Amino acid sequence: MDIVVEHLTKRYGPQKAVDNVSFRVKAGEVLGFLGPNGAGKTTTMKAMACFIKPEEGDILVGGYSIHDHPEIIKKNIGYLAENNPLYQEMNIIDFLEFIAKIHGIPKYLIPERILDMIRTCGLEGEKHKLIGELSKGYQQRVGLAQALIHDPDILILDEPTTGLDPNQIVEIRELIKRIGKEKTVILSSHILAEVEATCDRILIINNGRIVVDGTAAELRKQAQGNEILKLGVQGGDIDHIFESLFEIETIDSIDIIDVDKQLFEIQSLPNTTSVKAIFDTCVRNNYYITELTPTEKKLEDIFRILTLH
Numbered sequence: 001m002d003i004v005v006e007h008l009t010k011r012y013g014p015q016k017a018v019d020n021v022s023f024r025v026k027a028g029e030v031l032g033f034l035g036p037n038g039a040g041k042t043t044t045m046k047a048m049a050c051f052i053k054p055e056e057g058d059i060l061v062g063g064y065s066i067h068d069h070p071e072i073i074k075k076n077i078g079y080l081a082e083n084n085p086l087y088q089e090m091n092i093i094d095f096l097e098f099i100a101k102i103h104g105i106p107k108y109l110i111p112e113r114i115l116d117m118i119r120t121c122g123l124e125g126e127k128h129k130l131i132g133e134l135s136k137g138y139q140q141r142v143g144l145a146q147a148l149i150h151d152p153d154i155l156i157l158d159e160p161t162t163g164l165d166p167n168q169i170v171e172i173r174e175l176i177k178r179i180g181k182e183k184t185v186i187l188s189s190h191i192l193a194e195v196e197a198t199c200d201r202i203l204i205i206n207n208g209r210i211v212v213d214g215t216a217a218e219l220r221k222q223a224q225g226n227e228i229l230k231l232g233v234q235g236g237d238i239d240h241i242f243e244s245l246f247e248i249e250t251i252d253s254i255d256i257i258d259v260d261k262q263l264f265e266i267q268s269l270p271n272t273t274s275v276k277a278i279f280d281t282c283v284r285n286n287y288y289i290t291e292l293t294p295t296e297k298k299l300e301d302i303f304r305i306l307t308l309h
């Protein structure tokens with residue numbers, strides 16, 4: 001089922017939590033919804049799941065509008081809320097049975113669905129425990145199980161790894177990736193590495209507006225700007241090397257980053273590359289290159305650049 005978000009606007013009082021947002025999610029995609037705190041991620045996801053009504057715009061899920069057919073959409077969406085509210089005093093099986101009944105799953109099918117969820121979410125060893133007795137990672141697995149019990153086509157996960165330790169984060173990411181092979185998944189996060197690890201596509205939202213839509217590689221490219229190269233050159237005096245490099249027309253600036261190792265950081269002019277010219281210059285002067293690597297901006301830096309106010 002494709003999801004089409006069209007000119008979505010949601011206000012809380014005078015504030016626009018989501019401001020004229022439009023995007024599409026293709027069936028089978030794993031989409032990362034990324035943005036700083038208060039960006040509008042939860043609001044957009046709640047609107048997709050028909051938990052809140054926007055003032056303007058529409059969301060079509062498999063062609064059905066959230067305004068006209070919320071019941072059909074709810075049947076096709078599984079939702080894991082931020083902070084995963086669960087009944088701490090219930091055991092896992094009773095809890096999943098309770099959720100299955102809410103979804104109107106026929107009684108005779110419920111035991112099979114529960115077993116399936118326990119297997120899918122790796123809860124076999126813990127299934128008789130009270131939810132309050134489970135570790136945070138296992139509670140998150142229960143959250144995923146409740147979101148999946150009615151076998152929805154689409155899974156929406158609001159900050160699914162918040163509060164987990166690094167091992168639990170890896171486990172939940174693996175689980176999400178496995179689920180993502182069969183379902184459309186939309187997950188929100190304010191951690192870039194998280195969405196890069198799990199998602200096919202990243203959508204960055206800031207101040208209620210989409211600022212980037214693309215793959216991690218495209219996102220890097222968009223924020224990358226000028227070519228920056230780390231270059232090591234031997235076989236000549238460092239000052240001479242510096243001067244001969246500086247004659248290259250496409251080079252904008254050269255910094256010496258290590259005098260002993262004769263390492264330079266070279267920035268090219270916009271939309272140019274200096275790699276071939278550097279190579280030719282070194283050959284001409286009988287220098288030899290010990291290192292030539294493009295420097296990539298860290299994804300964290302890119303995220304900061306793209307979400308600056």
Ligand SMILES: Nc1ncnc2c1ncn2[C@@H]1O[C@H](COP(=O)(O)OP(=O)(O)OP(=O)(O)O)[C@@H](O)[C@H]1O
Pocket residue numbers: 012016017018035036037038039040041042043044082190
């Ligand atoms: N029920 C509400 N009443 C008033 N303002 C709200 C309500 N829910 C959200 N907001 C405001 O709308 C804006 C967007 O909030 P939203 O929860 O969608 O952001 P978010 O990107 O999910 O943030 P976070 O990462 O902190 O969860 C915020 O400024 C928030 O304070």
